[in-house]
Amino acid sequence: MSFTCDLSQSSEYLSFRSSIPLRKVVVDSDGVKAWKIFDSGPKSVTCPLICLPPVSGTADIFYKQVMGLASRGVRVIAAEPPPYWNIKEWCDGFKKLIDYLELDKIHIFGTSLGGFIAQKFTEYTHNCPRVVSLVLCNTFTDTSVFEYNDSAALFWLLPSLVLKRMLMGNFAAEKVDKRIADSIDFMVEKLDSLTQSELASRLTLNCSPSYVQPQKLYDLPITIMDVWDDSALSSRVREDLYKSYPQAKLAHLKSGGNFPYLSRSDEVNLHLLIHLRQFDGTEISSSYLSLHKMPTQTLNTDEGTVSYFNQRDKYVKIP
Numbered sequence: 450m451s452f453t454c455d456l457s458q459s460s461e462y463l464s465f466r467s468s469i470p471l472r473k474v475v476v477d478s479d480g481v482k483a484w485k486i487f488d489s490g491p492k493s494v495t496c497p498l499i500c501l502p503p504v505s506g507t508a509d510i511f512y513k514q515v516m517g518l519a520s521r522g523v524r525v526i527a528a529e530p531p532p533y534w535n536i537k538e539w540c541d542g543f544k545k546l547i548d549y550l551e552l553d554k555i556h557i558f559g560t561s562l563g564g565f566i567a568q569k570f571t572e573y574t575h576n577c578p579r580v581v582s583l584v585l586c587n588t589f590t591d592t593s594v595f596e597y598n599d600s601a602a603l604f605w606l607l608p609s610l611v612l613k614r615m616l617m618g619n620f621a622a623e624k625v626d627k628r629i630a631d632s633i634d635f636m637v638e639k640l641d642s643l644t645q646s647e648l649a650s651r652l653t654l655n656c657s658p659s660y661v662q663p664q665k666l667y668d669l670p671i672t673i674m675d676v677w678d679d680s681a682l683s684s685r686v687r688e689d690l691y692k693s694y695p696q697a698k699l700a701h702l703k704s705g706g707n708f709p710y711l712s713r714s715d716e717v718n719l720h721l722l723i724h725l726r727q728f729d730g731t732e733i734s735s736s737y738l739s740l741h742k743m744p745t746q747t748l749n750t751d752e753g754t755v756s757y758f759n760q761r762d763k764y765v766k767i768p
Contacts (some may be wrong), residue, residue: 454635456632465512469489471509476545484546485509487527487529493737496736497555498558498721499526499527499528499556500525500563502560503562503563504561504562507635508528511710513523513717521738536654556733564586565655567585568583571583571666579696584672585673589689590658590690592655592658592659612649616648628711629636629706636708667696671698674701678703700720700723725740726741
């Protein structure tokens with residue numbers, strides 16, 4: 450099942466791996482569980498953007514965000530958790546990580562499971578807030594939408610090959626453009642690198658009965674980013690997310706598949722900058738530069754970003 454895809458041999462990815470070290474940070478008392486992080490950008494920034502991956506992802510799947518946003522002065526941390534088997538354990542571990550990194554507050558870009566847990570962590574720290582904003586990509590608010598909901602307690606027993614085959618079904622696609630195909634190949638390669646405990650614990654979190662209490666997040670600036678082409682999540686799941694956060698801004702991409710941060714990285718990075726620039730000049734800015742002074746970018750409107758708007762306000766074009 451092991452192979453090397455085009456993206457992992459690209460000059461951009463090789464430059465990323467050669468210039469930004471992978472750090473392993475042990476924060477739990479057992480001294481075994483280590484978070485894997487790539488930390489790029491000015492360390493003077495104490496309110497960075499933290500990227501959280503989906504079930505099949507590793508920290509380096511966000512290399513295009515780390516490289517692209519760091520050039521704008523944004524501190525970006527791509528984080529990959531060790532095996533945690535319940536939400537509270539995960540939230541405790543993540544809180545210890547941001548304490549260890551001496552981060553006052555954080556912005557989170559969460560994709561799929563990463564987006565769900567970002568919401569749960571925000572809810573978990575509601576009484577002592579650590580999260581100042583969220584960007585949610587192809588994610589959900591209730592785990593009951595997944596087909597393995599009833600058997601989540603048994604994932605720890607299943608061999609790695611079985612768990613990987615369960616996830617591979619979500620990667621299947623008919624005819625897609627090369628950038629989406631390359632993103633799928635890259636994610637398959639990353640999936641192949643995960644251990645049995647990493648996969649089983651993530652699937653357990655993804656499928657164990659749990660839901661978000663969105664009323665605890667109403668005061669938070671939120672951007673919901675998703676794609677309009679085929680993805681693993683149904684339109685009903687997306688609509689439920691919109692209804693949970695009527696105050697959120699919506700960032701739509703016409704296409705991009707399940708992994709737009711890889712296949713449509715320019716558009717995703719632009720949306721991230723638009724979201725983060727509202728904090729310019731404050732103590733919770735993720736950059737030491739002004740993000741309002743954004744360079745002109747040309748986007749392919751046939752395949753890329755098509756809209757960015759507030760659900761309660763009028764339609765707003767990307768500047």
